[in-house]
Amino acid sequence: MAGERVMELVRELHRAAGGHLPPFRTEGLRQALEEMRVLYERNQADVSEAKSGRTDLIFLIRFRHCCLLRNQRCLLAYLYDRLLRIRALRWEYGSVLPNTIQFHMSAEEVEWFNRYKKSLATYMRSVGGEEGLDLTQDIKPPKSLYIEVRCLKDHGEFEIDDGTTILLKKNSQPPKS
Numbered sequence: 753m754a755g756e757r758v759m760e761l762v763r764e765l766h767r768a769a770g771g772h773l774p775p776f777r778t779e780g781l782r783q784a785l786e787e788m789r790v791l792y793e794r795n796q797a798d799v800s801e802a803k804s805g806r807t808d809l810i811f812l813i814r815f816r817h818c819c820l821l822r823n824q825r826c827l828l829a830y831l832y833d834r835l836l837r838i839r840a841l842r843w844e845y846g847s848v849l850p851n852t853i854q855f856h857m858s859a860e861e862v863e864w865f866n867r868y869k870k871s872l873a874t875y876m877r878s879v880g881g882e883e884g885l886d887l888t889q890d891i892k893p894p895k896s897l898y899i900e901v902r903c904l905k906d907h908g909e910f911e912i913d914d915g916t917t918i919l920l921k922k923n924s925q926p927p928k929s
Contacts, residue, residue, distance in 0.1 A: 755819055757784040758826040765833055773837050776858040781827070788823050791816050838865050842872065843888060900925060 761780050768774045795816045798809045838861055841849060847869050854862060877884040907920035 755787075755823050755826065757787050758823045758830070761830045762826050765830055771837050771840055773834065773841065773853060773856050775856045776834070776861065778858065781830075784823060784827060788820055791820050791823075795820070834861065835864065839868060841865075842869060843891070846888065847873070 757780060761777055761784065764774055764777070764780075795813055798813050798816075802809045802813060838857065841853060842865065845853070849865065857865070872887075876887055879885045902925050903920045903922055906922045909917050910920050911917050
């Protein structure tokens with residue numbers, strides 16, 4: 753009674769390898785919350801008795817309170833870890849998740865994913881000028897320290913750090929140094 757249900761949820765999430773999203777356990781969550789409600793009600797009854805002079809109940813009240821706090825932390829960890837995995841899925845699969853993954857998500861998690869997706873899209877449109885900047889492309893860093901650049905507009909002469917001047921014309925590629 754002191755946290756078995758919530759620990760089942762956390763263990764199942766821990767067993768899911770490599771960021772895999774296990775099915776959302778609505779019934780397990782409901783049972784854990786019911787267990788917490790029972791602990792809370794017992795504590796409330798014992799607090800009333802302790803106020804009337806039964807000091808032998810204080811340790812039991814503290815124990816139940818610690819169980820409630822532990823269950824709360826475990827439930828929040830379970831839900832937060834699921835959200836982190838769902839956020840990672842956005843970067844891995846893009847803005848549309850496969851049905852097999854969506855099947856494992858609760859309605860609230862699907863709603864959160866859609867809001868995150870919209871928020872990310874709004875941010876990407878706001879940076880990077882007219883076209884925006886797609887942050888989901890080229891997530892891995894380049895292997896070379898140097899990159900090739902092609903000019904999109906005429907800029908004229910440009911002086912780089914070492915003092916060399918190069919001419920930046922539309923659709924031209926500056927020579928490699």
